Amino acid sequence: MTQQFPPFLIEGYRNFMSGRYATESQRYRKLADEGQKPTTMVIACCDSRAAPETIFDAGPGQLFVLRNVANLVPPFGPDAAYHGTSSAIEFAIIHLKVENIVVMGHGRCGGIAGALATAAGHAPEGAFIGKWLTMIEEVAGKVEANSLLTSSEQQTALERIVIRQSIGNLMTFPFVKERVEAGALSLHGAWFDISSGELWTMNGESGDFMRPEL
Amino acid sequence: MTQQFPPFLIEGYRNFMSGRYATESQRYRKLADEGQKPTTMVIACCDSRAAPETIFDAGPGQLFVLRNVANLVPPFGPDAAYHGTSSAIEFAIIHLKVENIVVMGHGRCGGIAGALATAAGHAPEGAFIGKWLTMIEEVAGKVEANSLLTSSEQQTALERIVIRQSIGNLMTFPFVKERVEAGALSLHGAWFDISSGELWTMNGESGDFMRPEL
Amino acid sequence: MTQQFPPFLIEGYRNFMSGRYATESQRYRKLADEGQKPTTMVIACCDSRAAPETIFDAGPGQLFVLRNVANLVPPFGPDAAYHGTSSAIEFAIIHLKVENIVVMGHGRCGGIAGALATAAGHAPEGAFIGKWLTMIEEVAGKVEANSLLTSSEQQTALERIVIRQSIGNLMTFPFVKERVEAGALSLHGAWFDISSGELWTMNGESGDFMRPEL
Amino acid sequence: MTQQFPPFLIEGYRNFMSGRYATESQRYRKLADEGQKPTTMVIACCDSRAAPETIFDAGPGQLFVLRNVANLVPPFGPDAAYHGTSSAIEFAIIHLKVENIVVMGHGRCGGIAGALATAAGHAPEGAFIGKWLTMIEEVAGKVEANSLLTSSEQQTALERIVIRQSIGNLMTFPFVKERVEAGALSLHGAWFDISSGELWTMNGESGDFMRPEL
Known part of the structure; x- marks a missing residue:
């Protein structure tokens, strides 16, 4: 040291x-x-190629950012364990009163690749990461079983499915659901293509990802 | 939605x-x-005013970034629960083989303020955040008990103590300890002053924070 | 000779x-x-690295300066003994009618280090200095007992606590208190960082030290 | 505040x-x-017009400076009271191992004027200052009684007598006397004329003040 x-x-x-x-x-x-008064929380991946502040050219005070492996939100489940992600969401909603939560995934995500590899019988080394990815093992298994998709297509498909799942899990938090229904909070999905620099945003109705009008 | x-x-x-x-x-x-090959992982806070990529003017591919409330690292403790922070650390070490981990705290941290408020009998609202901050409740209690320090001085002191605690907890991970002792990994602390823009880095020997020569 | x-x-x-x-x-x-008509008295340390005239670039006639080890002000206590510090304060207030008293401490203060060493059971040599430092032995003991702070952090914390204590003791002098309450005198704290040259001034409300806008 | x-x-x-x-x-x-390693301690007056660093154009680290009213050194007398001046002398000798102590007085000194006024039956206001000046009341009385000197001549005479007395008192400190006799420490007197800027230094043998060769 x-x-x-x-x-x-x-x-x-x-x-x-x-x-x-x-x-x-x-x-x-x-x-x-x-004090900080960000209007927006971003839940993103730790990946070195997909920093939200860079992609959204955000200045100080704009984005409250939680980053974990594969931008996962666990379902609501308070218990005796530490919940880093749920704590950050709670802090953003209750204390900072943010108006938007954006779950941002990205292409070539190592966590997503790990989940697909696990489904294929080649779990990546590491006890923590293995347990962490069980959150998406069911959807990963279904995607991996679809042999009509190339492995690259499986990867992109799972990246987007996981964004939708994280947003779905957000709605299991009572304090999120209540505010969304009251019109005080909106939930968004986004997917960043590292190679091309393209940003795709999710349609809240259909769950489809599309390139926004610039 | x-x-x-x-x-x-x-x-x-x-x-x-x-x-x-x-x-x-x-x-x-x-x-x-x-693929990404970052040499450095940063464990930072979700705060909107202290994005590592901004403070270190980092480009794509440079920093693998985990962000949670108050940049906490729990002690090593694999069990049945999801461990977002430990998963990211494991991924960075085992899969990305990073050479540096920087724990970066910052001034005016809401999580640290919450821990001090809890110690003073005024816990912030929220079950997740309350549980999350029990990780630092012992040190927060000791700092809060020192009435010779102003509340602002207590805040800064705890911010730095927590960085040292996170680094200490990193060393409880066998795969971290092993690599540090082998000279393949080094652990660093940093503290960012939002108001002045000053960066203070931790001396690994003494634990003191000092402004680096620029 | x-x-x-x-x-x-x-x-x-x-x-x-x-x-x-x-x-x-x-x-x-x-x-x-x-004759001299300084508006300001400075109570500073004897340290060779922290002369008030140098730090404040002060010319002749500007600062009435009392310097002792660790810039201590004893509590008001007229008795049969010689009181060098209290005499200077009395002279500045009653005869020179100064409008400001600044208690200026500094980093790496040998007197403060001696007080912490004494609290740790290693009193520095010297009967006079030992007795002199009993003025701050209570606060030094409390700071030294906080093992969460590094020794350097303890030093800085005590340096600032002692400035606050000296200012508090100034208010025990009836002729100081009366003038402060009448708005004819104001009391200030300052702390000089020898290494960086930084000056930190004390907020009279909170007691916090902050770098002034330059 | x-x-x-x-x-x-x-x-x-x-x-x-x-x-x-x-x-x-x-x-x-x-x-x-x-750390500081000054070779020289200066015992000077608080007067705003006679800062040692200014008069000796001294930089950081050069002079360890004790300042009190009228640059008085009490005789050696450890007891239960706080001794600010003796503490600083002890610190300079034992801990800093200075090689020179300079007692510097100056013209138009308010403390010296106060001692002469007291001898003439017009003691200045203030209990602390009154007690402090009893240290020189005997010599002040003798000077004031000499009506052959103008009041201005009495003032200058007492300023110089007090410098000699302070140096004499320094020799009552065992740790000063021992080092002086061992050739490890030398004691000096100096007197500064505020009006003309002249510096007069004391001849250690005769006690006379003379202008040094420049």
Whole structure:
């Protein structure tokens, strides 16, 4: 633990200070004094290629962001265990009173690939990740069983199915359901194609993913 | 759920496409083809004012990012429950073979404030968040009991103590400890001051936070 | 006692005469003729790295400066003993009618370190200094007992607590309290970071130290 | 206590940061890392017109400075009371191992004037200052009784007598006497004329004050 702080991070921080921070110092100071008031929570993947702030060109104070492997939302189930994802959702809804929750998946997701591999009998190494992916093992099994789809098509299909499942699970949280029904909160899906840079947004009625009008 | 996708996100995405993506499309294409190979995992808070990619001016492929409330790492404890944080750590270490893990906290953290409020007898609303913060209730209680510190000083002290605790908990993961001892992985702490934009990095020996030479 | 006057002081004095004095001789002459009328008293530490005139770039006549080990103000307690600090405060208030008193502490203070060492069972050598530091032994003991803080964090915390204590003790002097309540005198805290050169000023309401807008 | 920090101090600090600190930041950083190692202690008056760092053009780390009213050193007398001056002397000798102690007085000293006024039956207001000046009441009485001297000559005479008395009292401290006799410490006197800017240094043999060769 006596290692030097990674130099590329110090270099990047220097760019931040001379760049974004230099031009937005008043905004940071205001956000510090008045507290954060983001209107939107994003539930995204840890993947290094799909940072929400980058894809949505978001500035400080705009997005409250929960990131876990494969952007999964477990079903509502308070018990004696720690629930990092549910805690963040609760905090965003009850304390920050966000108006939007966006579940954002992406192409080439390692977690999704792991779930398909598990369904095919080749579970990735790791006890935690194995247990974590059981949340989507049922849908992964169904997709993997469909041999009409290429493996690449299976991957994209499961990525989108998982976004729909996460949104469905969000509705099992009483405090989410209540606010959605009262019109105070809306739930959205998005899928990012790392290769082409394309963003696809989900139609809330049909669950289809389409490229939005720009 | 038939709401329009938040227009400010579409607007931001449009900026991304004409800006960063336009100049880095080759990099995105390469990252899609070859897969992500980040050298560094960042464990950060969901706070909208402290996105790691922004603070470290990081591009696509650089940072594998787990974000939860108050950047907490639970102690190693595989069981029947879902472990989002532990899963991401396991994925980063075993599958991505990252060389650095940075636990980044920040000033004015709502989760830390909640832990101090709980210690003072005013627990914030919410069952999940309440349970989640029990991970730091012992240290929060000790800090809150020190009435010589102002409430703001208690907050900063606990933010830094929690970073040290998260790093300590990382070392309870056998696959982390083994790699750290083999020199293949190093653990770092960082604390970001939202108001001033200052980054403080942790000295691995003493645990102190200091401003790095820029 | 027949030693030569330290040559570096003669050299420095020569610089003073050809520099500051040469350009400000009228000011010195006026200050000699009319007497001093400083608006501000500074209570600071003897430390060679934290001279108030240097840090505040103050010219002749501006600051009435009391310096002792660790910038301590004892509680009001007139008795048969000599009270150097209380005498200076009394002189500044009653005779000079200063409008501000600034208690200025600093990082890496040897007196504060001595108080923490004493609390840890390693009192520094010296009967006078030992007795002097009993003024802060209670707060030093509380800070030292908090093992969640690194020793460097304990040091900074105690430095700031001691500034607050000194200001609190100032208010036990009837002639201070009366003038503060009448709006004729204000009390301030400041903390100087030797390493970075940063000045932090105390918020009179909360007691927090913050970097002032420059 | 909710007053604004005195603006002229913030302004002065800004000058310090853009001036001295900007050109000496390495020195400050080094002094912070390695600790202070001043070779010289100065015992001076609180007077706003006679700051040692200014008169000796001293930089950070050079002078360990005790300032009280009229630069008095009480005779050695450890007891149950707080001794700010003796503590600073002890700290300088035992912990910092300084090689020189300079007692610096100055013209138009308010404390010296107060002692002469007391001897003439017009004691200045203030219980602490009254007690403090009893340290020099005997010599003040003798000077005041000499009606052959003008009041201005009495003032200068007492200022210099008090410097000699302070140096004499220093020699009553066993740890001072021992080091002086061992050649490890030397004691010096100096007197600063505020009006003309002249520095007079004391001859250790005769006690006379003379202007040094520049």
